[in-house]
Amino acid sequence: MSVKKARWDWGSGIEFVGMGDELRNGRLRRVVVAATLHAAEHAVDVIQICQAVDGDESSLRTAIMARFGFDEVQAGAVVSMQVRRFTPHATEQLRAELADMDELIHKLAGSR
Structure with a gap:
C-alpha cells in the first residue's frame, strides 16, 4: 500500500499526488467551487465578516466556518x-465550473 499525499493549490484546487482517483478529486474540487460561489453570491456577508474579525487569518477562517457552515478547506478557499x-x-464562471464538475462527477460515478 502506497502513501497518498494531499497537496492544496489554491489556484487549481485539491490534488492528490499519486492517487489517480479522478472521481474523488472532482468531488473535492466541487465542494471548494461551491463554497467560493456561495461566498461570491454573499459578498456583503463575507466583507462584513472580514471587517468584524479582530485577529489573524485563522480567526477569519473560523468566523467564515461559523457563519456559512463551511469546513476548514472551504473557509480557506474563501479567505x-x-x-x-x-x-x-x-460568479458566472464559477457557476459554469460547478455545472461542469457536477457533470464530470455524474459521468465518473456512473462508470464505476
Whole structure:
C-alpha cells in the first residue's frame, strides 16, 4: 500500500499526488467551487465578516466556518479569494465550473 499525499493549490484546487482517483478529486474540487460561489453570491456577508474579525487569518477562517457552515478547506478557499472573484463575470464562471464538475462527477460515478 502506497502513501497518498494531499497537496492544496489554491489556484487549481485539491490534488492528490499519486492517487489517480479522478472521481474523488472532482468531488473535492466541487465542494471548494461551491463554497467560493456561495461566498461570491454573499459578498456583503463575507466583507462584513472580514471587517468584524479582530485577529489573524485563522480567526477569519473560523468566523467564515461559523457563519456559512463551511469546513476548514472551504473557509480557506474563501479567505484566499481575490476581489476579482466577486464580479458578475467571475460568479458566472464559477457557476459554469460547478455545472461542469457536477457533470464530470455524474459521468465518473456512473462508470464505476
